[in-house]
Amino acid sequence: MTESSTQQLMDSLLANKAAVNLANTADKNEALALMADRLLDHEAEIIAANQLDLEKAKGQIPDVMLDRLRLTPDxxxxxxxxxRALIDLPDPVGRLLGEHTADNGLKIEKRSVPFGLIGMIYESRPNVTSDVAALALKSGNAALLRSGKDAFNSANAIMQALKAGLAKSKISPKVIELVQDTSRQSSTEMMTARGKIDLLIPRGGRGLIRAVVDNAKVPVIETGTGICHIYVNKAANLDEAVKITANAKMSRPSVCNAAEVCLVDQEVAADFLPRLAAAFAGKVEMRADERAKEFLPEAKAAGPDDFDTEFLDYIMAIKVVDGIEEAIDHIAKHSTHHSEAIVTEDQAAADRFTQAVDSAAVYVNASTRFTDGGEFGLGCELGISTQKMHARGPMGLNELNSYKYIVRGQGQVRE
Structure with missing residues (x-):
């Protein structure tokens, strides 16, 4: 039986992965600089390819999703x-994570090592192509990327630019590849590539992530959808609360760290909600529960699913709560464990919220929009992990390494 193109790419990556698994820091940093340079050198080709994707997508996806797909010179x-930010970050490979000497004299070290071959399945996010390729390279991994068909032309043009940069470096361009087949078969092949793909990461909507988590036979890091909450506590500075909530919802609603739900204490609802409505006027559709509707007569009534929906649009669900415990309970029942924020001047309330809320990032008096690898000083990112094993929150270089034990003896044998 003839191997598919995806299988052939995996075999090629496995044959060439030592070129990056064993590369030294200087060679990886030189390669990153060249990749960044070529990305800008190929600007015209990448923008033209992106225009093809945008034209195909018009009328098929909402305008806010078109914005996520769009590439500009900026x-x-x-x-x-x-x-380039990755160049200045420490090389994660070979870090000493722990060491001790056993009673029998064995010297035991725990050191970080690359996974080997990382797979990424993503949709409608062309920037993921360069982010993942660069992170994989600096962390010593080969990478197989599978873009959704909506962004394929853009992703392919980006990959060609990155490979052109690698071709001028000491590291083979064959350590990063983009799957050319955007059918379901290629995703299935990656999800079932036991013995080839060491770690698979999905990045996209809930349907994609659930399909990968449910069907993969290789190890998966789950990047979560973002039903993110802003809780306006009764001790909030309401000017700050309006500013934070508006930023979390409106600055870029199509991304996973945008807020989808605002919870507000009954004591300040009459003052806060009309001010929030003024900030949202003509821009954000508010869907209010029964008590919030008292202060937001123009808002739509919240439906049964509105507090469990990642809108990725200019829509926000609003609920009035009777204090911090109800807010914490609501978040526990409806959150996707991505990012939540409390706005308050009460330190005890802030401490209670940060201790009780079980999400990857919990904020006090700041927008959820900061949950991002670049904003956290990690360079670019693979995505936001909402699971708890190995990686949680923005995933950068360190999350792309596993570890192994190195044990040094002097002839010891076990009795």
Missing amino acids: RLAGMASGI
Whole structure:
């Protein structure tokens, strides 16, 4: 039986992965600089390819999703900056994570090592192509990327630019590849590639993530959807609360760290909610529960699913609560464990919230929009992990390494 193109790429990556698994820091940093340079050199080709994707997507996806797909010279410059930021970060490979000497004299070290071959399945996010390729390279991993068909032309043009950079470096361009087949078969092949793909990461909507988590036979890190909450406590500075909530919802609603739900204490609802409505006027559709509707007569009544929906749009669900415990309970029942924020001047309330809320990032008096690898000083990111094993929150270089034990003896044998 003839191997598929995806299988052939996996075999090629496995044959060439030592070129990056064993590369030294200087060679990896030189390669990153060249990749960033070529990304900008190929700006015209990448923008033209992106226009093809945008034209195909018009009328098929909402405008806010078109914005997520769109590339501009400024966004390309930001992608190149994200690659360059990795150059200044410590090499995660070979870090000493722990050491001790056993009673029998064995010297035991725990050191970080690359996973080997990382797979990424993603949709409608062309910037993921450069982010993942750069992170994989600096962390010593080969990478197989599978873009959704909506962004394929953009992703392919980006990959060609990155490979052109690698071709001028000491590291083979064959350590990063983009799957050319955007059918379901290629995703299935990656999900079932036991013995080939060491770690698989999905990044996209709930349907994609659930399909990978449910069907993969290789190890998976689950990147979560973002039903993120802003809780306006009764001790909040309401000017700050309006500013934070508006930023969390409106600055870029199509991303996973945008807030989808606002909870507000009954004591301040009459003052806060009309001010929030003024900030949202003509821009954000508010869907209010029964008590919030008293202060938001123009808002739509919240439906049964509105507090469990990642809108990724200019829509926000609003609920009035009777204090911090009800807010914490609501978040526990409806959150996807991504990012939540409390706005308060009460330190005890802030401490209670941060201790009780079980999410990857918990904020006090700040927007959830900061849950991002670049904002956290990690360079670019693979995504936001909402699981608890190995990686949680923005995933950067360290999350792309596993570890092994190195044991040094002097002839010891076990009795």
